[in-house]
Amino acid sequence: MKCGVFDSGIGGLSVAREILNAKLFDEIIYFGDTARVPYGNKNESTIIRYSLEALEFLKNFDIDFLIVACNSASSVAIEELKKEASFPVIGVIEAGVKAIENEKKDANILLTGTKRTINSQKYQHLLKQKGFKKIIPKATPLFVPLVEEGIVEGKIVDEVFDLYFHDIKKDEIDLIILGCTHYPFLEKSFKKHFKNAKLIHSGQAIVKMLKNDFSLKEKKESKIKLFASDNPEELRSRAKEWLNSSQV
Amino acid sequence: MKCGVFDSGIGGLSVAREILNAKLFDEIIYFGDTARVPYGNKNESTIIRYSLEALEFLKNFDIDFLIVACNSASSVAIEELKKEASFPVIGVIEAGVKAIENEKKDANILLTGTKRTINSQKYQHLLKQKGFKKIIPKATPLFVPLVEEGIVEGKIVDEVFDLYFHDIKKDEIDLIILGCTHYPFLEKSFKKHFKNAKLIHSGQAIVKMLKNDFSLKEKKESKIKLFASDNPEELRSRAKEWLNSSQV
Known part of the structure; x- marks a missing residue:
């Protein structure tokens, strides 16, 4: 096969x-x-x-x-x-949404992706169809060039996390959708910054x-x-x- | 006209x-x-x-x-x-090289650009033709997405400068060729990190x-x-x- x-x-x-x-x-x-x-x-x-x-x-x-x-x-x-x-x-989008369909519908979901993915509203639309209500979309475009440069943890990554997520109550996030195939390479950094969140990885x-x-x-x-x-x-x-x- | x-x-x-x-x-x-x-x-x-x-x-x-x-x-x-x-x-390449043709031939030149520009050797070739000997080429690809995100100074930029230039004696650089049209938007940060250098700006x-x-x-x-x-x-x-x- x-x-x-x-x-x-x-x-x-x-x-x-x-x-x-x-x-x-x-x-x-x-x-x-x-x-x-x-x-x-x-x-x-x-x-x-x-x-x-x-x-x-x-x-x-x-x-x-x-x-x-x-x-x-x-x-x-x-x-x-x-x-x-x-x-x-x-x-990857339908698979990502399907992967969390049995999670609590009032879970705080942080949706990350490139500007295009976030602006397309595709994830948001499918998540709402499944009954999820608390979706925080965040375009995080700098993650792509960082991963492509092989920079996946350390000071620069921490600063970029602060830039994108400074207004988010990190401890209250339950699920994070890594809505870009580059982002799983940043897994360690996501875990460091969001201690209580489950990461949803397209793969x-x-x-x-x-x-x-x-x-x-x-x-x-x-x-x-x-x-x-x-x-x-x-x-x-x-x-x-x-x-x-x-x-x- | x-x-x-x-x-x-x-x-x-x-x-x-x-x-x-x-x-x-x-x-x-x-x-x-x-x-x-x-x-x-x-x-x-x-x-x-x-x-x-x-x-x-x-x-x-x-x-x-x-x-x-x-x-x-x-x-x-x-x-x-x-x-x-x-x-x-x-x-922009011929103009950039022409702009410094009357500088001292033993000037320490830091050449910045994307990977492709640096790897093309075009700047290095023209600079050597003009008699310059001390060229330090540095591919600095993260500067492009940073500028596109509107991030041109501050902690993240400083960290990225440290990443790319940590092995360079910053005070000894005489000329910096901003070999990518995005880089002039980082002028303030270049001036902060390279106090004695003259910036060569394509425009x-x-x-x-x-x-x-x-x-x-x-x-x-x-x-x-x-x-x-x-x-x-x-x-x-x-x-x-x-x-x-x-x-x-």
Whole structure:
């Protein structure tokens, strides 16, 4: 069984890592559209076109599942992808919301993401549909370049946390949605600043959904293949660092 | 007399600001290719194609000069632009190097820029041609998102300065080339950390070149028109903030 994982760039490796560690597929085919990253500043029709091209590319590998590990593509292209695919397509946004559906409806939810993700209202809409009432949306765009620079804890990160969250009662936050695939790499810092919060990680949410809704079981072995539309060396070097996998 | 200013995004406003303040043209036409920003991660042939498209767009306004206020385009597309234009084309890199040609050849030069600009070696090559020997190149990519977030001084910026420059003898730096159009917005912080250094600002270097090499004189009035390939509202709102101009 094979799974395609698609992201606009390298951030989706945080999702691929969880799927790889859960060993739910014999093989994962990761495609990062690094020649056209970021999608966040492109218009909807462009993102849909790029996403469909990624789907076509991944069809070459006879994949059985497609995971859309890109919040921009998840927010605008998921319906079109589902129409064009003859296999299940799962986006990080729906998986993230589904992962907390059994939490208390009056939980204080801190929703973090890029400006586009927060402004798209997609998470907020789905969370309200599930009955959640206390949602604090916070666009935290500096987290992306920090992670891309490999800066995930320490003074600079602490200062940026203070910048974004100074007006939030940190101890009262119950759930934090890491609404950008880069953010799980900041997990340690989130835990340091929000001691009582449960972190909702797109990759773990996807794994949970694959296990619960599709009854996928652990394989003996799981491999990953990496493809990028530009600068594949950079993707491979990040994957070596981030996947803790010797097989990259 | 009209001048076109072209950048991949909003950073070139720092260059447009200087040209506007110097009143060398009746009108400045600014074009930011915000739909396809950043150019830094695209391959050379793509950047050349995009730059030629920008030139074609600006030709609509019967411009008399083209200023390439984008380091990526300046490093790879300037020759092609010069071939296609029937008017002078000036890039920020050549202007920046020209601005310091009369400085002492043993000056300690700190060269800052994005990874692509530093790795392209274009500045280093031109500086060595002019006889400069002591060049310290430093890629400082986090400065771009900080400026885009409007964070140009304070604790976070100081920490990022320490991160990038902790191994540099700050008092011994004579010249700092701000090799990215976003960096002039960090001028105060550069001055705070490098007390003895002269800052080389692309916009000022362009103005100097226009005055010296093309004998342009101050007009009574100078206006600016702004165009963006995506999200023109964002460009206009930044221009209002950055240009200190009521006419935007």
